[in-house]
Amino acid sequence: MESRQLNQEAGSRKQVAVDREPLLKIEDLAIHFHLYEGRARVINGVSLRIGRGESVALVGETGCGKSITAKTILGLLPPNAEIVSGRVLFEGEDLLRLPEEELQKIRGRKIAMIFQDPGTALNPVFTVGEQLMDVASWQGVGWVPLVRRRNGDLRKQCLDMLRLVRIPDPESAFRKYPIELSGGMRQRVLIALALLGNPDLLIADELGTALDVSIQDQILEELRDLVRTRGLSVLYITHNLGMARLVSDRIYVMYGGEIAEVAPTDAMFTRQLHPYSQGLLAAIPRLSGSIGEGIEGRIPDYIAPPPACRFAPRCPFRMEICDQQRPLLAEAEPDRPVACHLYPTSTR
Amino acid sequence: MNFRIYLVRRILHLIPVLLGLSVLIFVVSRVIPGDPLRLALGTEATEEQVQQLRQQTGLDRPLVVQYITYMAGVLRGDFGYSLRTHRNVTKDLLDFFPATLELTTVAMGIAVVIGMPLGILAAVRKDEAADHLSRVLALIGVALPRFWLAILLQLAFAYHLRLLPTIGRGPAPPTEITGLYLVDSLLAVDLQAFWVSFKHVAMPAFALSVGTLAQVMRLIRAGMIEEMRRDYALSARSYGLPANLIIYKYLLKNAFTATLTILGLSYGFLLGNAFLVETVFAWPGLAFYGVDALRFKDFNGVIAVTLVIGMTYAVVNLITDILYGYFDPRIRYE
Amino acid sequence: MWFRFRQSTLSLVGLAIVATLVLAAIFAPVVAPFPQHAGVFVDFDRGLQPPSPRNWLGTDDAGRDILSRILFGARISLTLGAVVLIIAVGLGVPLGLIAAYWGGRLGDVIMRITDVFLAVPPIALALAVTAALRPTLTNAMIAIAFAWWPWYTRLVYGQVLSLKEQQFVEASRGLGASRWRIAFREILPNAWSPIIVKVTLDMGFVILTGAGLSFLGLGAQPPTPEWGTMIAEGRTYLPGVWWAATFPGLAIFVAVLGFNLLGDGLRDVFDVEIEQWRAGS
Numbered sequence: 001m002e003s004r005q006l007n008q009e010a011g012s013r014k015q016v017a018v019d020r021e022p023l024l025k026i027e028d029l030a031i032h033f034h035l036y037e038g039r040a041r042v043i044n045g046v047s048l049r050i051g052r053g054e055s056v057a058l059v060g061e062t063g064c065g066k067s068i069t070a071k072t073i074l075g076l077l078p079p080n081a082e083i084v085s086g087r088v089l090f091e092g093e094d095l096l097r098l099p100e101e102e103l104q105k106i107r108g109r110k111i112a113m114i115f116q117d118p119g120t121a122l123n124p125v126f127t128v129g130e131q132l133m134d135v136a137s138w139q140g141v142g143w144v145p146l147v148r149r150r151n152g153d154l155r156k157q158c159l160d161m162l163r164l165v166r167i168p169d170p171e172s173a174f175r176k177y178p179i180e181l182s183g184g185m186r187q188r189v190l191i192a193l194a195l196l197g198n199p200d201l202l203i204a205d206e207l208g209t210a211l212d213v214s215i216q217d218q219i220l221e222e223l224r225d226l227v228r229t230r231g232l233s234v235l236y237i238t239h240n241l242g243m244a245r246l247v248s249d250r251i252y253v254m255y256g257g258e259i260a261e262v263a264p265t266d267a268m269f270t271r272q273l274h275p276y277s278q279g280l281l282a283a284i285p286r287l288s289g290s291i292g293e294g295i296e297g298r299i300p301d302y303i304a305p306p307p308a309c310r311f312a313p314r315c316p317f318r319m320e321i322c323d324q325q326r327p328l329l330a331e332a333e334p335d336r337p338v339a340c341h342l343y344p345t346s347t348r
Numbered sequence: 349m350n351f352r353i354y355l356v357r358r359i360l361h362l363i364p365v366l367l368g369l370s371v372l373i374f375v376v377s378r379v380i381p382g383d384p385l386r387l388a389l390g391t392e393a394t395e396e397q398v399q400q401l402r403q404q405t406g407l408d409r410p411l412v413v414q415y416i417t418y419m420a421g422v423l424r425g426d427f428g429y430s431l432r433t434h435r436n437v438t439k440d441l442l443d444f445f446p447a448t449l450e451l452t453t454v455a456m457g458i459a460v461v462i463g464m465p466l467g468i469l470a471a472v473r474k475d476e477a478a479d480h481l482s483r484v485l486a487l488i489g490v491a492l493p494r495f496w497l498a499i500l501l502q503l504a505f506a507y508h509l510r511l512l513p514t515i516g517r518g519p520a521p522p523t524e525i526t527g528l529y530l531v532d533s534l535l536a537v538d539l540q541a542f543w544v545s546f547k548h549v550a551m552p553a554f555a556l557s558v559g560t561l562a563q564v565m566r567l568i569r570a571g572m573i574e575e576m577r578r579d580y581a582l583s584a585r586s587y588g589l590p591a592n593l594i595i596y597k598y599l600l601k602n603a604f605t606a607t608l609t610i611l612g613l614s615y616g617f618l619l620g621n622a623f624l625v626e627t628v629f630a631w632p633g634l635a636f637y638g639v640d641a642l643r644f645k646d647f648n649g650v651i652a653v654t655l656v657i658g659m660t661y662a663v664v665n666l667i668t669d670i671l672y673g674y675f676d677p678r679i680r681y682e
Numbered sequence: 683m684w685f686r687f688r689q690s691t692l693s694l695v696g697l698a699i700v701a702t703l704v705l706a707a708i709f710a711p712v713v714a715p716f717p718q719h720a721g722v723f724v725d726f727d728r729g730l731q732p733p734s735p736r737n738w739l740g741t742d743d744a745g746r747d748i749l750s751r752i753l754f755g756a757r758i759s760l761t762l763g764a765v766v767l768i769i770a771v772g773l774g775v776p777l778g779l780i781a782a783y784w785g786g787r788l789g790d791v792i793m794r795i796t797d798v799f800l801a802v803p804p805i806a807l808a809l810a811v812t813a814a815l816r817p818t819l820t821n822a823m824i825a826i827a828f829a830w831w832p833w834y835t836r837l838v839y840g841q842v843l844s845l846k847e848q849q850f851v852e853a854s855r856g857l858g859a860s861r862w863r864i865a866f867r868e869i870l871p872n873a874w875s876p877i878i879v880k881v882t883l884d885m886g887f888v889i890l891t892g893a894g895l896s897f898l899g900l901g902a903q904p905p906t907p908e909w910g911t912m913i914a915e916g917r918t919y920l921p922g923v924w925w926a927a928t929f930p931g932l933a934i935f936v937a938v939l940g941f942n943l944l945g946d947g948l949r950d951v952f953d954v955e956i957e958q959w960r961a962g963s
Binding site: 377490491499508616620638651 | 692794795797798799801802803804805806807809810811812813814886890893894897898899900913917920921924927928931932934935938939942943
């Protein structure tokens with residue numbers, strides 16, 4: 001990713017005013033999973049904020065809980081997950097307290113997710129068109145389905161969407177089955193499906209990781225443009241700092257189910273406060289799938305996690321207090337919260 | 349297109365298999381201790397009469413010659429002469445086969461129509477009371493001896509409750525186009541005849557269907573549960589699609605497609621068990637005919653019945669393969 | 683492994699049923715109230731009696747105690763199952779192993795022959811074979827075994843094919859082990875679990891098929907107390923005399939159920955994925 005020249009227009013880094021009401025606000029989310037081996041404390045107090053029109057990246061290695069955070073927003077957690085505490089405020093309303101029928105109205109229409117693997121996220125036995133039409137017409141009402149509008153309207157809407165995501169020959173793609181399309185095309189279809197309901201917030205889970213790198217870049221760029229023109233908010237879930245740099249205004253670094261550091265993108269790349277973020281950045285030149293190769297050790301055991309700072313076992317700057325007191329996520333500098341005892345603001 | 353090639357190859361593969369089957373059955377039936385001819389003529393028959401009959405029916409010729417003559421006849425549509433019914437076996441087949449076809453197809457229909465919703469219910473209410481109940485029902489269904497159930501049903505519904513006829517198929521409907529009474533009566537738009545035929549086929553078909561019903565129930569349940577875990581199910585939910593749509597359209601099509609091939613194999617067991625059920629209900633089908641042929645050691649009858657069953661089984665499996673390709677595009681595009 | 687088995691109540695029920703059957707079969711002469719009724723015996727005065735304290739399950743047309751006959755019938759059914767499956771496994775498994783491991787022309791031929799046998803449902807094939815033989819229990823066993831072995835060939839064939847590719851075979855071959863050795867010492871032990879599960883499940887279905895054949899008069903003949911034969915005999919006295927046909931059928935049902943439950947339990951224990959369709963169901 002480092003060798004490509006990408007279009008970075010001025011103004012693509014928005015300055016979000018701190019006092020503006022955020023579109024999405026996650027407060028102190030804690031989620032435990034009931035596994036056969038025991039209770040896994042996977043999400044351990046995560047807070048997140050996304051403003052209108054803002055693109056935020058949630059970055060961390062595989063297993064840090066970022067995907068789970070995303071799924072929680074839409075209420076798509078598996079049955080063995082227990083939301084222990086926290087709130088997920090969307091336009092002021094706590095999504096965690098909503099009944100399923102209400103949640104269904106939000107899914108697709110207000111918040112939509114773009115899934116990771118286009119090979120499996122599409123239903124293999126229905127055509128692309130069929131799936132688009134279903135999403136376009138059946139959204140938002142619980143048990144009683146929305147009466148399907150006249151086919152002509154809907155079909156045009158779907159075709160337009162395919163055109164919008166730059167699928168050549170939308171008519172032909174409409175009739176095809178997912179297996180007939182290339183990986184890149186399928187990914188675009190997934191984006192189309194997510195945009196169909198005209199949501200305000202998009203969640204992109206590891207977008208394009210299953211694809212060829214060059215195609216991934218192309219799609220990311222196109223998405224970024226789309227997002228800008230429509231003024232959407234986006235939450236990018238990724239393990240790839242390079243991708244975060246390309247598309248986001250602000251970056252949350254996540255480790256072991258907790259937020260380690262938050263910063264505007266440029267600031268993050270200029271200087272990292274948290275040792276883990278430093279490690280992540282140092283690992284970039286090493287071309288490999290897992291960033292963790294730059295940092296020794298492995299992700300914590302969520303059933304028996306470290307008592308205080310979860311990164312302590314792997315941290316080169318480990319101190320005594322790191323094993324005694326959990327560092328608070330607090331602004332060590334203006335607009336730069338960090339959870340690390342290296343900064344006095346994090347120590348009580 | 350790959351799928352068409354696959355189908356053609358399947359059909360071509362069938363031919364040696366069916367030929368092999370014919371050889372097998374032929375050899376088995378001709379290599380016997382005991383003399384069917386003597387049985388046919390009765391104990392008073394003299395040696396000359398037996399010899400004469402032997403010559404007439406060609407049983408004195410070498411085995412290979414007999415086989416070739418026989419197969420040549422089969423290809424012409426002539427299955428030989430039945431020592432028991434004293435008619436051309438082909439005519440017997442045409443008379444009796446539709447009844448069995450109707451019985452097994454209705455049984456399969458029952459299995460799917462009842463089994464599928466129960467399977468979906470068990471999957472959606474996994475680990476709840478409904479699920480456990482369905483598991484118990486499935487276990488019972490698989491273990492029930494079909495002929496025993498048939499007898500019990502007869503006792504209950506025919507003798508004691510007098511709701512359904514005891515045995516037989518009932519009168520033929522006014523028009524006999526397909527030989528399938530249910531279809532024919534509908535074609536003749538004779539609802540009364542349809543109802544009568546239906547009452548006759550209900551018990552035998554149900555008794556025959558229980559094992560397959562149980563199987564369908566478990567397969568659909570397992571299939572649905574597996575599909576529920578897939579990514580596309582999660583993404584469908586994320587778009588706000590209603591639960592009913594996801595279950596009955598998105599998941600079901602995938603789950604059903606997976607069970608299709610097994611249904612084809614199940615049809616074979618329906619055909620096999622038909623021998624028992626038809627006997628209990630005196631259902632005038634091919635299997636019933638076959639059992640009589642067996643008892644009487646009418647070999648042309650036995651061979652013909654076996655071959656027809658083999659062919660029917662093969663055709664049904666071919667149909668399920670085609671349907672599978674139709675429902676699941678991944679097979680077509682490899 | 684045993685722990686997992688114990689966790690499932692249904693599997694334990696299956697084990698209990700099978701154990702009871704085996705015990706009933708072994709100890710029939712001792713446990714049955716009227717052991718002599720199992721063979722040739724008539725007492726027409728006591729014919730067709732409904733269940734009573736003397737005859738818990740009633741008597742049949744010849745005055746024989748049905749309970750005793752059912753107990754002896756367990757002997758017959760279990761023997762039938764065992765014999766058929768020993769033949770089927772003894773013939774089918776080696777063939778499948780050879781076909782899969784050696785492959786080539788021989789493998790093709792074997793599998794083609796297997797396909798031929800599998801072209802008709804097993805009951806139909808077994809019935810067809812009975813046509814060539816006199817109707818006896820022994821011949822019924824032969825007929826059913828004739829129809830049953832190919833399922834094992836196919837099962838083993840699939841198993842071995844997938845095992846063949848795996849690492850430990852490569853390792854063995856690297857060490858210079860002969861093909862025979864690999865086949866029988868390395869591969870076969872790993873293929874056993876689905877075979878064991880299938881045999882357990884099949885016991886029930888073979889007994890069911892045997893009863894079916896006897897019911898049609900093409901297997902065990904009277905006065906043998908085979909469950910199927912008993913149903914056929916009792917059937918003529920319906921609907922008034924219901925016990926003669928009902929209880930033997932119940933015995934078959936319980937037997938099949940027991941082996942099914944046990945087989946399911948074993949399958950869970952071995953974590954095996956047998957093809958869902960079961961021969962004979």
